Amino acid sequence: MARVIANARSADFPASIEAALKTLIDFDILMVFAYSGPAKPLCLYHNMTADRAATVISDYSKGPYLLDPFYNAAVNLRETGVNRLRDLAPDQFYSSEYFKRHYVRTRIRDEVGFFLRPRADMGVVVSVTRPIEEPLFSATELRTIRAAEPVIRTLAESYWKDAGDREASGTERHPSDPINSALDQMARNLLTAREIEITSLILRGHSSASIAALLKIVEGTVKIHRKNIYQKLSISSQSELFSLFISQLQKY
Numbered sequence: 001m002a003r004v005i006a007n008a009r010s011a012d013f014p015a016s017i018e019a020a021l022k023t024l025i026d027f028d029i030l031m032v033f034a035y036s037g038p039a040k041p042l043c044l045y046h047n048m049t050a051d052r053a054a055t056v057i058s059d060y061s062k063g064p065y066l067l068d069p070f071y072n073a074a075v076n077l078r079e080t081g082v083n084r085l086r087d088l089a090p091d092q093f094y095s096s097e098y099f100k101r102h103y104v105r106t107r108i109r110d111e112v113g114f115f116l117r118p119r120a121d122m123g124v125v126v127s128v129t130r131p132i133e134e135p136l137f138s139a140t141e142l143r144t145i146r147a148a149e150p151v152i153r154t155l156a157e158s159y160w161k162d163a164g165d166r167e168a169s170g171t172e173r174h175p176s177d178p179i180n181s182a183l184d185q186m187a188r189n190l191l192t193a194r195e196i197e198i199t200s201l202i203l204r205g206h207s208s209a210s211i212a213a214l215l216k217i218v219e220g221t222v223k224i225h226r227k228n229i230y231q232k233l234s235i236s237s238q239s240e241l242f243s244l245f246i247s248q249l250q251k252y
Helices: 002-006 013-022 050-061 069-074 097-106 139-159 178-187 193-204 208-215 219-233 238-249
Strands: 030-035 042-046 081-084 108-119 122-131
Touching (some): 013 030, 013 042, 081 139, 122 139, 178 219, 193 208
């Protein structure tokens, strides 16, 4: 931590954070993303090879990030502290097309993130991961991570408080509501506002029961909406729905 503090205003700060965390827990990847509303995420730091970063960073930033539980938590300005992917993910996240088509390719088994608020309009997530051949983070390791969080947060929020201005100015942005805009275009105005809302939740990995609870409607109504969505889009599976969605995002 002495080295982290000494590098608090230098370009070596992110690497110092990585080294400090390595003394506490074992992890594979460390990456830092800045999220600001609908803007495409900005990677502030990572420790990956170029080949692996192409999947974990570049492919993610092209559109799949919109379905990521970490993204959805980061743009929720109330979310702070340490969060684990498994605790943020919807009930069917691990069987969702996003998980199958993107997350599996990253070879990440477990992920824990420090949620920072350098500014009121921006969330920064410093996350550490374990690969599929390694065990999940244990309860003891999570307690250690949470114990380190106040120091990491204080220093990192100061370091990245101007990240959006210094590094993200002029970066390409999605529409103000990128998921709904993509779904509107994809559906050619065939879906109702409620159907678009449900489609968004399906893509994120929510079951019909979870959607019903979130929207305060009965599960049978959700199932009827799902059937109508598939009919209107001339598809028969979540795989086809995901493909349509990603194809639409690539047009922005």
